[in-house]
Amino acid sequence: MATRRAFLAGLAAAALPRMTWADAGSPAWLAAGKAEGGHVLHGLSLAGDSVFSLPLPARGHAAAAHPVRPLAVAFARRPGTFALVLDCARGHVTHRLTPPPGRQFNGHGAFSADGTLLMTSEVVAESSAGRIGLWETSGFTRVGEWDSGGIGPHDLKRLPDGRIVVANGGIATDPQDRSKLNLDTMRPNLAFLSDRGAVEDLVELPPDLHRNSIRHLALLPDGVAFAMQWEGDPAEPVPLLGLWRNGAVRLCEPDPAEMFTMQGYAGSIAAVAGKVAISSPRGGAVMVFAADGRPLATHRRADICGLAPLDGDFIASDGGGGLWRVAEALHPLRAAPLAWDNHIVPV
Amino acid sequence: MLRVLLLSLLLAAPARADVAEVVDTHVLPGYDAFATATAALDRAAQGGCDADVLRPAYHAAFDAWMGVQHLHLGPAEEAGRALAIAFWPDPKGLGWRAQRALLAGDPAALAPGAFADQSVAARGLTGLERLLWPATALPADPCPLIRATAADLARMAAEIRAGWDGFAAALLEPGGPGNSRYLTQAEARQALLTQLVTGLEHLADQRLGRPLGTFERPFPDRAEARAAGRSLRNVTLALRALRGMAMALAAPAEAPQTRAALDRAVALAEGLDDPVFAGVADPQGRLKVEILQQATRAARAAALAEIAPRLGVGLGFNALDGD
Numbered sequence: 001m002a003t004r005r006a007f008l009a010g011l012a013a014a015a016l017p018r019m020t021w022a023d024a025g026s027p028a029w030l031a032a033g034k035a036e037g038g039h040v041l042h043g044l045s046l047a048g049d050s051v052f053s054l055p056l057p058a059r060g061h062a063a064a065a066h067p068v069r070p071l072a073v074a075f076a077r078r079p080g081t082f083a084l085v086l087d088c089a090r091g092h093v094t095h096r097l098t099p100p101p102g103r104q105f106n107g108h109g110a111f112s113a114d115g116t117l118l119m120t121s122e123v124v125a126e127s128s129a130g131r132i133g134l135w136e137t138s139g140f141t142r143v144g145e146w147d148s149g150g151i152g153p154h155d156l157k158r159l160p161d162g163r164i165v166v167a168n169g170g171i172a173t174d175p176q177d178r179s180k181l182n183l184d185t186m187r188p189n190l191a192f193l194s195d196r197g198a199v200e201d202l203v204e205l206p207p208d209l210h211r212n213s214i215r216h217l218a219l220l221p222d223g224v225a226f227a228m229q230w231e232g233d234p235a236e237p238v239p240l241l242g243l244w245r246n247g248a249v250r251l252c253e254p255d256p257a258e259m260f261t262m263q264g265y266a267g268s269i270a271a272v273a274g275k276v277a278i279s280s281p282r283g284g285a286v287m288v289f290a291a292d293g294r295p296l297a298t299h300r301r302a303d304i305c306g307l308a309p310l311d312g313d314f315i316a317s318d319g320g321g322g323l324w325r326v327a328e329a330l331h332p333l334r335a336a337p338l339a340w341d342n343h344i345v346p347v
Numbered sequence: 348m349l350r351v352l353l354l355s356l357l358l359a360a361p362a363r364a365d366v367a368e369v370v371d372t373h374v375l376p377g378y379d380a381f382a383t384a385t386a387a388l389d390r391a392a393q394g395g396c397d398a399d400v401l402r403p404a405y406h407a408a409f410d411a412w413m414g415v416q417h418l419h420l421g422p423a424e425e426a427g428r429a430l431a432i433a434f435w436p437d438p439k440g441l442g443w444r445a446q447r448a449l450l451a452g453d454p455a456a457l458a459p460g461a462f463a464d465q466s467v468a469a470r471g472l473t474g475l476e477r478l479l480w481p482a483t484a485l486p487a488d489p490c491p492l493i494r495a496t497a498a499d500l501a502r503m504a505a506e507i508r509a510g511w512d513g514f515a516a517a518l519l520e521p522g523g524p525g526n527s528r529y530l531t532q533a534e535a536r537q538a539l540l541t542q543l544v545t546g547l548e549h550l551a552d553q554r555l556g557r558p559l560g561t562f563e564r565p566f567p568d569r570a571e572a573r574a575a576g577r578s579l580r581n582v583t584l585a586l587r588a589l590r591g592m593a594m595a596l597a598a599p600a601e602a603p604q605t606r607a608a609l610d611r612a613v614a615l616a617e618g619l620d621d622p623v624f625a626g627v628a629d630p631q632g633r634l635k636v637e638i639l640q641q642a643t644r645a646a647r648a649a650a651l652a653e654i655a656p657r658l659g660v661g662l663g664f665n666a667l668d669g670d
Contacts, residue, residue: 257427
């Protein structure tokens, strides 16, 4: 194996065809977790087996997978002072990204379709004003930044047409301790940016939902699904899932019997043909909705959070080390001796 | 001799308290009592709707609910049962709105099968309280709705108790075939620890925190079960129940600080002469409720510091992260 790796490294050095994800064991997903020995990033096969694991220096939040090369960018938790570019084939850190002075990473990032640009959600530390940091991906140097169109951006995704959609959570946080500073006045939005970074459209929630922080995103064939976290009175039942299509937003109420199941908190979101799922580690549940927003099912499992598409269903991960197929019920895929972190990222 | 002693220590350690103890001494008797009390309330309501006659049975049912209301897992969570049994807090007044519609609407909605599908906000103990202690004159004869609500409560209580036969097995035999809820004993323990800790949290933040509001803006009228005059009684009973659960999860000798903290909170509640927390609006009375709130939070901290490590579990990795 070492010989093969060395051989491949030699090939790469000679600028012959670059390595691909196949050289990292063809993972279907990336998922971070905390094991006995420390924090790790795993590449997972479709069956949920680990095809590689790399140590992380601290708890990660999400990762971004390069579209072609076996590179993962692991983002630190907020307030993020670093992100690591990991060569998943050779098993080492190739670059350590540090935001410019006065900026902090905010948990997520995305590559351009051709993989030449990495976009990172960031805030101006003092004001929480949102920025999208831009990094070229041959040497991972900073090449610029865009306005994210709001306060406290978290997740961002690249749309098939090249535009970028950003979940501006609306929450201004203390740069040191993450405490929330503007809950009375927060106004989250969904921002659509051109591929040059121009803010083309801002979608806001109705005024009585201005405390519903838009934080995570999943692409639909014809739109964007977004998951929210409620910062208002926990006794108020509010929708935690929104569907944006052609400029119109549909907010999706849960089944009335489950109106507080998620405890006002959706931690991850994923979409497949005809279905959208959101998860709540606080409520210990995954809720599945139809593409039109009707609630379909609620599945309970403590500390469940990570969600990604799995062949028409979903894969979910939990803090107890479980990986699940979310179909008509939760079916166990694998159990590992570690705590899976918030997100599962498709490669 | 030493070997014998060591062996007996090893044997003794896992047997004392824990999941089975909680299920056998806390959960099942608690739901038995709730099923019995709601059945009695149902019988009383089918016999007549005189509020004076029904109120003692109502109180007995609510008392029994306070013994198990903190258990947000299993059959109580399914079909929105716990939510329907006690829909509180209700800052938007959803319950009364739905009840007014039921009072004025088609009586077919009150038939047993149909009533189970009515809004969770309209049903249960909270709904019944508005009918037995009406704030203003009711727009129609409440008797059919009282009967439907009492019958519905008894139905849900019986379903929860019946459902626990199977759910107890899932807790007690983690990792068994088809058991996707609990894969390991640690997960079963974590689930129960979470009920204890969040039960104390909810008591401090909601049952006490809602009427307390802030010093500048207290909200005495937001106390739970205020019309029935049992806001403090609910707190006292909930604290006693949570103490019982804590001492089943870890024997008193293994969690002395938790025991002491819960004893103190219970004693403070028992010594408080403020049945609906009206005192939160004046500085003296407010201080007493705040002290009770602090004692509840101290008990939560003690349970996390003492019982969690004993069980070898903590709260959820992601549940606490918040991002």
